[in-house]
Amino acid sequence: MDTGAREGGNALLFLTDEQLRKGIEAMFFAYQGFTADPDRILADLAYGRAHHRAIHFINRSPGTTVNNLLAILGVTKQSLNRVLRALVEDGLVKSEVGQRDKRERHLFLTDAGIALERRLSDAQRDRMRAAYRAAGPEAVAGFRQVLEAMMDDKSAARYAALKELKG
């Protein structure tokens, strides 16, 4: 860490506008790859990325409330509600009234929801795994470092909130 500043000469060449532009474009096209496989699966089911995200985070934190999910996703409740309603109607998500606080709805995946989550995350993980394997562990460490440094405050807060839950 902090190598760039200490090394002399042209060690800062990785910060040129050209290099930054390449990074920006790589990020753009990589994100397309990142979402391509789940998108294909979702298209067949008349779902979109919003459904994928909801399923992902419900799976990650079973029993989470609607408000929690709202905070993580950073969308309006109306937007999330539409997605959630479809998932509940289709029997992929179940929403249970809270016991301690009956205003809250706790969200769980049904067996069908778990099955779809697995299809989606398997597809996404397969691509990620292939990329990781091709690039090697050091590259992966750098990848994660840069990504975490790139988050804006809101996204970083959401990311941090997740860490407190699990890993």
Add this chain to the structure above:
Amino acid sequence: MDTGAREGGNALLFLTDEQLRKGIEAMFFAYQGFTADPDRILADLAYGRAHHRAIHFINRSPGTTVNNLLAILGVTKQSLNRVLRALVEDGLVKSEVGQRDKRERHLFLTDAGIALERRLSDAQRDRMRAAYRAAGPEAVAGFRQVLEAMMDDKSAARYAALKELKG
């Protein structure tokens, strides 16, 4: 490169589902940061990311044709046309009939377009630069490696097509 396979024991720990999940989530939240700053600027102008992308690639390859742009962006001509029309009407892009082939329209940024492009890319580059600086050159190399390995075929082809143009 290819370290993972050679090293013994638990050198493949970076390929666990947990690690992959973290990478997936980091990618999701980092992309929000990646687009947050330009999005703020665009919102004031009643533009969206689609406009940003068009402006970016016209700036990158001045005189490019509509078809070229279509291929790079991977959207339909109707979708691009809507965006392009707004940009031309607002005087940010000019469209010139081709000399060799009069069916083609060659796209250029006007001075106003160049100014907006600079605002947008400055904002995006600033964040990218800060992330790069914080992570250091080795991390950046890894970042780029993983991103390039993550692209799907179509996106990789688009990315490669760009490389042939400039860097």
Add this chain to the structure above:
DNA sequence: TTGGAATGTCAACAAAGCTGACGTATTGTG
């Protein structure tokens, strides 16, 4: 008991993608 928080719903709207169809100008080819 009353105020506020959590949730849900209705309506309306916008951005940005899509398909399909059609028109026009231009170019290349048989």
Add this chain to the structure above:
DNA sequence: CACAATACGTCAGCTTTGTTGACATTCCAA
């Protein structure tokens, strides 16, 4: 020359996913 193909634009309509604003319900807590 005639015709097919290409490049581009446009109209119409549909989808997903986001947004505001307004309002009702339920329920906890002061």
